[in-house]
Amino acid sequence: MIYFDHNATSPIDPRVLEAMQPYLTTFYGNPSSTHRLGRASRTAIDTAREQVAKLIGAESAELVFTSGGTEANNLALIGVLNDNKQHVLYAATEHPSVKDPLTSIASKGFDVGLLTVNASGQVCAKELLAQVKPNTRLISVMHANNETGVLQNIASLTQALQGSNSDAIFHTDAVQSAGKVPIQFTQMGAQLMTLSSHKLYGPKGVGALIFDKSVPLQAIQRGGGQELGLRPGTENLAAIVGFGKAAELALQELSQRTVFLLSLKERLERQLLAIKGISIVAESVDRLVNTTQIVVDGMDGEMMLMQMDRQGICISGGSACASRVVAPSPVLTAMGYDKEQALSAIRISLGMQNTEAEVDQFCHVLADIIASYRL
Ligand SMILES: Cc1ncc(COP(=O)(O)O)c(C=O)c1O
Structure with a gap:
């Protein structure tokens, strides 16, 4: 997992x-x-x-x-x-x-x-x-x-x-x-x-x-x-x-955690940006060293989340699930994202047990999910 x-x-x-x-x-x-x-x-x-x-x-x-x-x-x-x-x-x-x-x-x-x-x-x-x-x-x-x-x-x-x-x-x-x-x-x-x-x-x-x-x-x-x-x-x-x-x-351990998570996050974001249609939310401002939220053109965040789960990968979506109706994230809509973009979001939040190999595997799986959906 x-x-x-x-x-x-x-x-x-x-x-x-x-x-x-x-x-x-x-x-x-x-x-x-x-x-x-x-x-x-x-x-x-x-x-x-x-x-x-x-x-x-x-x-x-x-x-x-x-x-x-x-x-x-x-x-x-x-x-x-x-x-x-x-x-x-x-x-x-x-x-x-x-x-x-x-x-x-x-x-x-x-x-x-x-x-x-x-x-x-x-x-x-x-x-x-x-x-x-x-x-x-x-x-x-x-x-x-x-x-x-x-x-x-x-x-x-x-x-x-x-x-x-x-x-x-x-x-x-x-x-x-x-x-x-x-x-x-x-x-x-x-x-x-x-x-x-x-x-x-x-x-x-x-x-x-x-x-x-x-x-x-x-x-x-x-x-x-x-x-x-x-x-x-x-x-x-x-x-x-x-x-x-x-x-x-x-x-x-604050400084050693920061160095570790930052390097993992940079590795993750480099690979994510190489996948067509992915953009990082608030890419250019100060963000937590462990957090990356992305929106993926034409994709459904919940669908990607379930596909990931099937392959043993736990991430979160950018949606709020109320009364079984999936609503776009109020955070993203407050930032000006439209409904479709907000519903295409997923969040990756890293931790101290994660490894570079996991990051690489995640990006590989995500690229596959996107490619097979687009086909
Ligand atoms: C920003 C923020 N505030 C408050 C909370 C609530 O904290 P707790 O789960 O300890 O009640 C959370 C939990 O997700 C959070 O992310």
Whole structure:
């Protein structure tokens, strides 16, 4: 099998699994218990908090663990918006875990505006400033897009905002970029940042919200006082420990991972561009080192995906499957692709276990699928 779908999820690094195991067996205490087993669990969570905070240059006191990126995004948005006289802006290419909660509050009277992106999928500062209103409470722009890998220059957006009179809070979803590109939370100028463990070789079902202490963040669920009361509920101990270890490894190995993935991606893209009718989405802008999305003239992305699957190759399409109706990807349509082009897209997202031979085989299979379809 060839696995080229790391933006959907990544396999757990064996070193992460090893770090987690004692917390599923020997150290099972509830971190809120005052006895020794509870204290051991609490210490493990504190260590993980430091490891994750360090990955993005934040203070550990500014981080709460959640059940994943989806919950962290919901907490960032709904935990800040508390009055329906407030205005909120989000980029047209956001993940559904940002888009859907905002669409939902729009029905409660909140003024929710969409920031358009250019043909490369980026929000420009001028567009942002043109849309900011005196009552803009929150702005959400993702750091890296999950489909295209396009990176936003968040610092340039937050700087432009600081130069205006706006006191809007800036949130960025860094689920896809954390562990893949260097991040310094403070320098980026955002006050809220979302992370998820399973995109960086950690376990699924755990994420984090980073928040500047100035943000008046409110819990969106009620219960015990865990995670500063912002995320009540007994902590997912082993998963949090795994997230910490995965973050530590990602930071230690960031430059070697970057060199490896970049060379693999360059090999992939060189071969893809040699196949007639293929173009790379947002080819000329900054993208994640592991992500390539292509559109293929006259082809159907879902069909290519199924053919690939038959041959043991796992990739993703550029479509959203709702109620069994295949719809074009909202990310690509926001970038100006027409329906047919958007439905012809596939995404290849590489990981540390991949090899040059796999890349070559993938390109060979893809060229064959396209050639036999055209015949
Ligand atoms: C950009 C982005 N944000 C948020 C999420 C949701 O994260 P999780 O799967 O941890 O809920 C994903 C997952 O695919 C994502 O790609």
